[in-house]
Amino acid sequence: xxxxxxxxxxxxxxxxxxxxxxxxxxxxxxxxxxxxxxxxxxxxxxxxxxxxxxxxxxxxxxxxxxxxxxxxxxxxxxxxxxxxxxxxxxxxxxxxxxxxxxxxxxxxxxxxxxxxxxxxxxxxxxxxxxxxxxxxxxxxxxxxxxxxxxxxxxxxxxxxxxxxxxxxxxxxxxxxxxxxxxxxxxxxxxxxxxxxxxxxxxxxxxxxxxxxxxxxxxxxxxxxxxxxxxxxxxxxxxxxxxxxxxxxxxxxxxxxxxxxxxxxxxxxxxxxxxxxxxxxxxxxxxxxxxxxxxxxxxxxxx
Amino acid sequence: xxxxxxxxxxxxxxxxxxxxxxxxxxxxxxxxxxxxxxxxxxxxxxxxxxxxxxxxxxxxxxxxxxxxxxxxxxxxxxxxxxxxxxxxxxxxxxxxxxxxxxxxxxxxxxxxxxxxxxxxxxxxxxxxxxxxxxxxxxxxxxxxxxxxxxxxxxxxxxxxxxxxxxxxxxxxxxxxxxxxxxxxxxxxxxxxxxxxxxxxxxxxxxxxxxxxxxxxxxxxxxxxxxxxxxxxxxxxxxxxxxxxxxxxxxxxxxxxxxxxxxxxxxxxxxxxxxxxxxxxxxxxxxxxxxxxxxxxxxxxxx
Numbered sequence: 001x002x003x004x005x006x007x008x009x010x011x012x013x014x015x016x017x018x019x020x021x022x023x024x025x026x027x028x029x030x031x032x033x034x035x036x037x038x039x040x041x042x043x044x045x046x047x048x049x050x051x052x053x054x055x056x057x058x059x060x061x062x063x064x065x066x067x068x069x070x071x072x073x074x075x076x077x078x079x080x081x082x083x084x085x086x087x088x089x090x091x092x093x094x095x096x097x098x099x100x101x102x103x104x105x106x107x108x109x110x111x112x113x114x115x116x117x118x119x120x121x122x123x124x125x126x127x128x129x130x131x132x133x134x135x136x137x138x139x140x141x142x143x144x145x146x147x148x149x150x151x152x153x154x155x156x157x158x159x160x161x162x163x164x165x166x167x168x169x170x171x172x173x174x175x176x177x178x179x180x181x182x183x184x185x186x187x188x189x190x191x192x193x194x195x196x197x198x199x200x201x202x203x204x205x206x207x208x209x210x211x212x213x214x215x216x217x218x219x220x221x222x223x224x225x226x227x228x229x230x231x232x233x234x235x236x237x238x239x240x241x242x243x244x245x246x247x248x249x250x251x252x253x254x255x256x257x258x259x260x261x262x263x264x265x266x267x268x269x270x271x272x273x274x275x276x277x278x279x280x281x282x283x284x285x286x287x288x289x290x291x292x293x294x295x296x297x298x299x300x301x302x
Numbered sequence: 303x304x305x306x307x308x309x310x311x312x313x314x315x316x317x318x319x320x321x322x323x324x325x326x327x328x329x330x331x332x333x334x335x336x337x338x339x340x341x342x343x344x345x346x347x348x349x350x351x352x353x354x355x356x357x358x359x360x361x362x363x364x365x366x367x368x369x370x371x372x373x374x375x376x377x378x379x380x381x382x383x384x385x386x387x388x389x390x391x392x393x394x395x396x397x398x399x400x401x402x403x404x405x406x407x408x409x410x411x412x413x414x415x416x417x418x419x420x421x422x423x424x425x426x427x428x429x430x431x432x433x434x435x436x437x438x439x440x441x442x443x444x445x446x447x448x449x450x451x452x453x454x455x456x457x458x459x460x461x462x463x464x465x466x467x468x469x470x471x472x473x474x475x476x477x478x479x480x481x482x483x484x485x486x487x488x489x490x491x492x493x494x495x496x497x498x499x500x501x502x503x504x505x506x507x508x509x510x511x512x513x514x515x516x517x518x519x520x521x522x523x524x525x526x527x528x529x530x531x532x533x534x535x536x537x538x539x540x541x542x543x544x545x546x547x548x549x550x551x552x553x554x555x556x557x558x559x560x561x562x563x564x565x566x567x568x569x570x571x572x573x574x575x576x577x578x579x580x581x582x583x584x585x586x587x588x589x590x591x592x593x594x595x596x597x598x599x600x601x602x603x604x
Contacts, residue, residue: 029460029461034465034469035465035468035469035472037468037472038460038464038465038468039460042460085423089419089420089423092419094414094415094416094419095416095419112396113396114396114397114471115468115471117391117394117396117397117419118391118464118467118468118471120423121387121391121422121423121426121464122459122460122464122465124423124426124427125426125455125458125459125460125464126455126459126460128430128451128455129452129455129456129459132434132448132451132452132455133452134445134448134449134452142444142445142447142448143436143444145444145448146434146436146444146447146448147436149430149434149451150431150434150435150436153427153428153430153431153434154431156427157424157427157428157431158331158340158341158344158424158427158428159331162340162420162423162424162427163336163337163340163424165420166337166339166340166417166420167336167337169416169417169420170337170339
């Protein structure tokens, strides 16, 4: 990525992150409401400085097809609710048993396991509340909202994110081949990233072809993102990442680097990024942010 | 309740339960699909012989306002998914730590804590999938489906069921007054029962007044049901109940009997049932099942 692109991307991502952070904050109930601890736990986890990749992709997809990204902010935020719930539950002692996330203690370390489970449950439930309160998205046809909500539920459910997590917890310590590893990642993170792009497109009235192209782009960057994640777990800086590096190896977790080696993993991610750019071939300049984001996937440090 | 009513009610509930059980079974993916363990855990918990109270109320509300209950079976099943997820998560070691439910080992005892958490997550997510797949409910206006989905999410979320569970786990061993106890029950079980009735009415195009009356009925029987539950926990038969009796007392959990005594609790439940019947005053004979169900609330043995 050249210096100019890099600056543009940095500015774009920071602007979008600020918009999404402010919207998330505004949508959440105050910490003082009853029962207060659930709102403290939800705010702690949701406003902990995530990258906001899924909402950013949702808004960028809307703009790429000529839509108005401001209108669909509730959907972008719902995607972040779902992502955050999955992190809280994945970190639980019965799952990955992680003490740190985004540079801070995990929710169950701060609020207890019971409240962490319930904070995840609340975020998942409220995501669907946010998606279906049609008064929050005036002007969007109810049919579009229903389609998108059903697609998001499918991407997060037993044939999506939950299914991927089940495969993942059941694979630890076992011999996993490349095909299974790709399936785990596709389900666990890929489907939600893909549906983030599809949602932005569908809500903006995009054609089936455009939606399918953005879907391909989502699938490709989703897997590239996960490979980059695995590489960062080996090579990354603990301080920048905000969590322990080397944790995959310590847990004898199968990753792309452990199966293919670092160099071949990087090459695989790069070829996926090239494919992702090809998927955007028929789009005009309004897809510029999506093109820039491909650079971020490989070069990010956290 | 007279003998004739009793027989009629028994037949009605059994017929409805059979219909809902068959629909739940048909909607669930096979146990062999990948990852298999999640479908085993979901089938184990969902098809464990629950009373199906929430779906039965949803269908009965639709019929009471002249609607077609068959059309809205997916919504009735989604309500049971949400109820079942809440039981799985409530039973977890970090929450109520219960080993038995509906006469069988709880999900986490059979499948492990990680899979139990994920089975709950899957059921909650798939409930919203079921609610929003408009092809499952042809002929129902998308606006109605959106309204109902948003109301169900609200009833299950942080100002509903999850909020009630938070209050509940944070109240154990503390001094709880009657007002707080009523609030816990309203949030933890009342809101979902109430929205079950509202959903059936709204999807059938009921007037605001009729929906409000069914809503009142739901609030009243919901609380009466919970009081009856507390009484059963003291006086019930462990075999019929399928779970340990006296567990509330052992856990020093505040209940209606512990605050008011058994007799005053029973009187309170009876007066709520009278109110519930009054809420149905303007309905014709199509509300007969709802009227019969009030008898079941107080006289059930499990």
